[in-house]
Amino acid sequence: MFPKLTRLALAMSLLVAQNNALAEDFTFKNNVKTDSDTLVVFHGKNRATESFNQFNAKTNGQLKKAILASEFEGEYGKFVQILAPNNLGYQRILIVGIGEESLSKNKATKLGGNISDKLEKEQITKVTVAADGVGDNNAQTSALIAHGINLRAYRFEKY
Numbered sequence: 001m002f003p004k005l006t007r008l009a010l011a012m013s014l015l016v017a018q019n020n021a022l023a024e025d026f027t028f029k030n031n032v033k034t035d036s037d038t039l040v041v042f043h044g045k046n047r048a049t050e051s052f053n054q055f056n057a058k059t060n061g062q063l064k065k066a067i068l069a070s071e072f073e074g075e076y077g078k079f080v081q082i083l084a085p086n087n088l089g090y091q092r093i094l095i096v097g098i099g100e101e102s103l104s105k106n107k108a109t110k111l112g113g114n115i116s117d118k119l120e121k122e123q124i125t126k127v128t129v130a131a132d133g134v135g136d137n138n139a140q141t142s143a144l145i146a147h148g149i150n151l152r153a154y155r156f157e158k159y
Contacts, residue, residue, distance in 0.1 A: 036128040037091040040115060043067065045074040045100045051130035055093065059086045067095060075099060076107065077114050081122075090128075094118065103135045105144055112148020120153065 041051045041063070048056070056063040062085055066072075072080045076099030085093050096115060103111065119127060135141030 035089075036126045038094060038119070038124045038127045039085075039088070039090045039092075040094045040096060040127060040129040042096050042098045042131065042134045043072070043074045044098045047074070049098075049130075049133035051132050052095070055085075055088070055130075059088060059093075062086050063093065063095060072097065077111060079118055092124075098134055103141060103144075105140075108135055108141050108144035109148040109151070112145035112150075113152035114148075115145070116149040116152035119149075 039055065041055055042049045043052050052063060062082065066082045067074075067080055070080050072078060072095065074097045076097055078097035080095040082093045082095070084091065094115070096111065098111070099107075115129070129142070129145060131142040131145055132138055134145075
């Protein structure tokens, strides 16, 4: 989709069974999967990530309009959801606030848990997370977000 873009995308498959989201499969890629039903991008306080800018351009400014209309300022842990985005095959885009500075390890893990909670409430089953520019180290930040998602989605149901 964006051949010149050097991004680290975190692709997740979530299975929804009996209202429980189970993080089943994580893959890390340098491109964004287009067969997911949901795309997650990040926006900091007063700064957009490269993924946000790329997808905003692809949707003819729809992402920027949505954050302005919702008074979203990119605060850590805040969400904006866009349904049926223009010119993209996703059913929805979830914009996640990351705050003013790059994410610490603890904040990245907690943010992954918050994303998992949001996805579970919406019963979203297949997600791509474009996590470039979120932390100082794309690979580490992506892994921490995936770890947070996995921790939040875990259910201990065997006794």
